[in-house]
Amino acid sequence: MVVEQVVPVFFLSDSTGISAETMGNALLIQFPDLIFARRLFPFITTVEEAQRVVAILDAAMDGPVTPLVFTTAAVDEIRAVLLTSRCPIIDFFGLHMDQVEATLGVRGMHVAARLHGVGDIQRYNNRMAAIEFAIEHDDGQSLRALDKAEVILVAPSRCGKTPTTMYLALQHGIFVANYPLVDEDFESVDLPRPLRKLRERCFGMLTNPQRLSQVRTERRAGSRYASLEQCTHELRRAEAMFRLHKVPTINSSASSVEEMSTLILQQIKQLKT
Amino acid sequence: MVVEQVVPVFFLSDSTGISAETMGNALLIQFPDLIFARRLFPFITTVEEAQRVVAILDAAMDGPVTPLVFTTAAVDEIRAVLLTSRCPIIDFFGLHMDQVEATLGVRGMHVAARLHGVGDIQRYNNRMAAIEFAIEHDDGQSLRALDKAEVILVAPSRCGKTPTTMYLALQHGIFVANYPLVDEDFESVDLPRPLRKLRERCFGMLTNPQRLSQVRTERRAGSRYASLEQCTHELRRAEAMFRLHKVPTINSSASSVEEMSTLILQQIKQLKT
Numbered sequence: 001m002v003v004e005q006v007v008p009v010f011f012l013s014d015s016t017g018i019s020a021e022t023m024g025n026a027l028l029i030q031f032p033d034l035i036f037a038r039r040l041f042p043f044i045t046t047v048e049e050a051q052r053v054v055a056i057l058d059a060a061m062d063g064p065v066t067p068l069v070f071t072t073a074a075v076d077e078i079r080a081v082l083l084t085s086r087c088p089i090i091d092f093f094g095l096h097m098d099q100v101e102a103t104l105g106v107r108g109m110h111v112a113a114r115l116h117g118v119g120d121i122q123r124y125n126n127r128m129a130a131i132e133f134a135i136e137h138d139d140g141q142s143l144r145a146l147d148k149a150e151v152i153l154v155a156p157s158r159c160g161k162t163p164t165t166m167y168l169a170l171q172h173g174i175f176v177a178n179y180p181l182v183d184e185d186f187e188s189v190d191l192p193r194p195l196r197k198l199r200e201r202c203f204g205m206l207t208n209p210q211r212l213s214q215v216r217t218e219r220r221a222g223s224r225y226a227s228l229e230q231c232t233h234e235l236r237r238a239e240a241m242f243r244l245h246k247v248p249t250i251n252s253s254a255s256s257v258e259e260m261s262t263l264i265l266q267q268i269k270q271l272k273t
Numbered sequence: 274m275v276v277e278q279v280v281p282v283f284f285l286s287d288s289t290g291i292s293a294e295t296m297g298n299a300l301l302i303q304f305p306d307l308i309f310a311r312r313l314f315p316f317i318t319t320v321e322e323a324q325r326v327v328a329i330l331d332a333a334m335d336g337p338v339t340p341l342v343f344t345t346a347a348v349d350e351i352r353a354v355l356l357t358s359r360c361p362i363i364d365f366f367g368l369h370m371d372q373v374e375a376t377l378g379v380r381g382m383h384v385a386a387r388l389h390g391v392g393d394i395q396r397y398n399n400r401m402a403a404i405e406f407a408i409e410h411d412d413g414q415s416l417r418a419l420d421k422a423e424v425i426l427v428a429p430s431r432c433g434k435t436p437t438t439m440y441l442a443l444q445h446g447i448f449v450a451n452y453p454l455v456d457e458d459f460e461s462v463d464l465p466r467p468l469r470k471l472r473e474r475c476f477g478m479l480t481n482p483q484r485l486s487q488v489r490t491e492r493r494a495g496s497r498y499a500s501l502e503q504c505t506h507e508l509r510r511a512e513a514m515f516r517l518h519k520v521p522t523i524n525s526s527a528s529s530v531e532e533m534s535t536l537i538l539q540q541i542k543q544l545k546t
Binding site for chain 2: 007015016017018019022023025026027028029030031032034040042043066068072074088090092093095096097099100102103104106108109110111113124127128131132135138160162163166167169170256257258259261262265266
């Protein structure tokens with residue numbers, strides 16, 4: 001029997017550490033057979049805190065497995081302290097900042113990132129407004145404001161509209177409304193009346209019948225609503241409707257929320273240009 | 274008058290491009306005086322697509338401003354094509370992958386990341402479940418399930434509970450419930466009854482009175498609810514309550530959703546260890 005070794009992983013930042021985690025995890029995902037024990041040290045803003053972190057890293061260096069350390073610290077004096085660790089450190093900021101500065105011919109500020117900072121505040125407020133919009137229009141609760149939405153996700157109940165809506169709102173500030181297709185919408189192949197003038201903003205979502213039936217069973221076990229027959233029927237009708245009206249379609253059983261959101265963003269950018 | 278030059282920025286990926294954007298933007302935020310025109314090329318999965326992107330990059334190279342190009346392409350043959358561009362390319366993957374492989378003593382897979390892939394599926398499903406939980410428990414709609422929440426955000430109405438709830442759910446799979454403080458909760462300094470046994474999971478949120486009044490005015494202009502006096506009163510009472518019961522407090526007027534979420538995550542990790 002092979003004893004699984006756990007690789008300690010540290011993410012260091014003078015800000016939230018989101019970039020260090022995102023980029024570090026994008027590398028770690030390439031090693032699906034290894035087990036990682038992740039630890040985040042965000043908001044390292046003083047030399048003393050940096051020294052405390054270095055002591056923890058150096059202690060980890062004495063363990064059985066060499067740790068991986070990722071840092072995005074932007075403040076030069078903090079980074080300098082962190083790099084005194086005996087651990088090999090992957091410095092996403094230092095090296096690349098040199099490259100960026102060389103290309104731009106300008107020196108960057110080298111300060112801890114404040115997402116709330118001036119310049120991004122409008123983008124930030126827009127994201128917050130988009131979240132509110134998403135919640136107010138979750139599952140067609142308010143049809144009146146559909147025309148304010150930049151994107152309308154159209155699908156039978158429980159196909160995964162809500163997480164995609166929230167992701168587009170929270171990460172990209174896109175105003176997204178949901179339109180749940182119900183029995184009466186399937187009586188004809190026409191688009192539901194409230195969507196007819198808004199077809200260009202609509203994205204259809206589908207999934208596979210087994211998965212839909214399973215998700216609905218968690219809600220209402222044994223119901224007609226959750227039956228494989230009903231799920232198959234609704235998905236077929238929805239697919240036919242989307243095809244007839246040339247509504248672009250994404251499949252939530254085959255793609256993650258991030259992938260679906262990226263596809264939707266690409267499509268709306270094309271429409272705008 | 275200085276003519277503002279726009280710097281073209283390209284994010285390239287064989288997956289969603291989220292890592293390239295996150296890390297690239299973390300560098301660009303260090304240049305607040307420059308204007309960037311960002312363009313994302315996700316899902317570059319064939320040599321032909323890579324060649325098409327290289328042609329676009331090379332055309333941009335003939336423009337007035339040298340473009341910045343960030344890539345996280347993981348597939349060797351795709352990356353090799355991209356790196357044939359005349360543009361200087363910041364390759365977050367190639368260089369760091371070598372470092373990670375050297376530290377681990379293992380070669381990575383060098384495949385396009387699939388967030389939906391095996392291994393992450395449990396984490397993914399947990400995030401989706403957390404989103405649903407958040408929506409069901411948004412603004413105290415369902416108090417019964419408060420005890421299922423890992424985190425309970427407690428605040429007067431419109432202090433920013435919802436976006437933080439959604440962020441923690443969507444990005445970290447944390448089950449978060451909201452508890453809005455209303456007039457009757459302020460009649461005593463006790464914690465509201467449903468929260469008394471759950472104090473350790475509570476996080477108080479505050480903001481400044483001017484900002485709260487402004488946000489509420491957008492909802493109900495001229496109401497007592499939106500008045501500066503009422504907002505000041507509620508925030509003072511809430512702050513006193515949090516202090517008395519040692520509920521950790523975050524301020525949404527001073528921190529972004531990402532920063533507040535990071536603080537909350539750190540705190541719940543400390544409680545667990």
